Amino acid sequence: MAQPKIRNMEEFAAISGISRPTVSKYFNDPDSVRATSRKKIEAALAKHAYEPNVFAMNQNRRKTKNIGVLVPNLADPFFSEIARRVELACIEAGYSPILLSSHGSPDRERDNLKSLRSLKPAGVLLAPFGRRLSDREAVRAFSEDFPLVLFDANMPETGQAFVGTNHIQSIDLMVEYLCRSGEPPCFFEMKHPTHPNAFVHRHAYIESMERHGETPHVHQAEGGGWNFEEIGSTEGGRLLAEGAFETNTILCSNDRLAIGMLSAAYRLHLPVGHGPDCKIRIAGHDDHPFSRFTCPPLTTIAQDYEAIAIRAVRTLFRILEDAGHLPAREETLFEGRLIMRDSA
Structure with a gap:
C-alpha cells in the first residue's frame, strides 16, 4: 500500500x-x-x-551553503564555459551553486541580485555588465551585505575581489604580432558595445598602435546587443565591400565579431590568411570554442578560463573562511596567450 x-x-x-x-x-x-x-x-x-526542501531550510539559517553565480548571458560560450567550471568547483567544495543569466539585460542583472538576496547566499560570483551599464548602486549595496567576488569585468569600487584577464597585455600582444607579421591592423568593434571589456580593447588597441609608431584606425558597426556574429557579417561585410579598411589586416574586438566577418569575406570572395593569394587577414580575441574550426581557423588571444574560474571560487571560499572579509580588496589578472592560426 x-x-x-x-x-x-x-x-x-x-x-x-x-x-x-x-x-x-x-x-x-x-x-x-x-x-x-x-x-x-x-x-x-x-x-x-x-x-x-533545501531552499526552505536555508531560509532559516543565517548562513547557507548556496553560492550565487550571475553572468550577463549564458548563451555566450565564454560565460557558459566559465560558469560550468565555477559550478563544478562549488559542488566539489560542498556548496550548492545557483546559476543565473541576465540574458543581455542590465535590468535583469539588478532583478537577479534581488532574487539572490531572498536566497541568503553564502556568497556570490558576479560577472557584471560593468560601470557603464550595471546598476552600480545595486551592486554596491549587495556587496555590503554579502561576500562578492567579481570576475571577467571589473568595477573597482565594488566587491571584495576581482579576477580576470589583463586585456591591455593581451591586445598589445596581438597588435605586436600583427604589426610584426604584416600590415598593421585596423580595429573593428560595435558602436554601442554591450560588454565592458570592449571599451578596454579599443583603448588598448589605440595605445598599442601608438607605441609601435603606427596610426590607429577604428571602425564601428552600428547597433548593439549580443548578436555579434550577425553584426560581424552584415556590418563587417559592408565595410569590406566598401573598401573602408586602411590596411589588409583587421583585428576584431572579439572572436564572435571575427567569425561573422570571416563569413562576410567568404561571401565577397576575399581569401583570408597570410598566404600569397590572400587578400586580408582577420584576427580576434577570446579563443571562442568555435574559433579553431572556422575556415580558415581564427588567429586569436586565449583567455585562461580555468585559471579565472578556479581563482574566483577559491578567493570567495577564502573570504567565507575569514568571516566574510579580506584585509583589502584584491585584483588578480591573468595574461592572455597568442594563438596563431591560418586567418592571420
Missing part, C-alpha cells in the same frame, strides 16, 4: 518519532545526532522516501 506523501519536515519528524530540531540537525550533519536517533531517522527515510 502506497505511503502518504510527506509535505514538510514537521510531518516527517512526527512520523519518525524524532523531534523537529533533531531532524533538522540530522539533515545539516548526520554525524551530529546520536546513533539511536540517526537509525530511526534513516529507517523513516527508507520507508517514506522523504527529501527535505
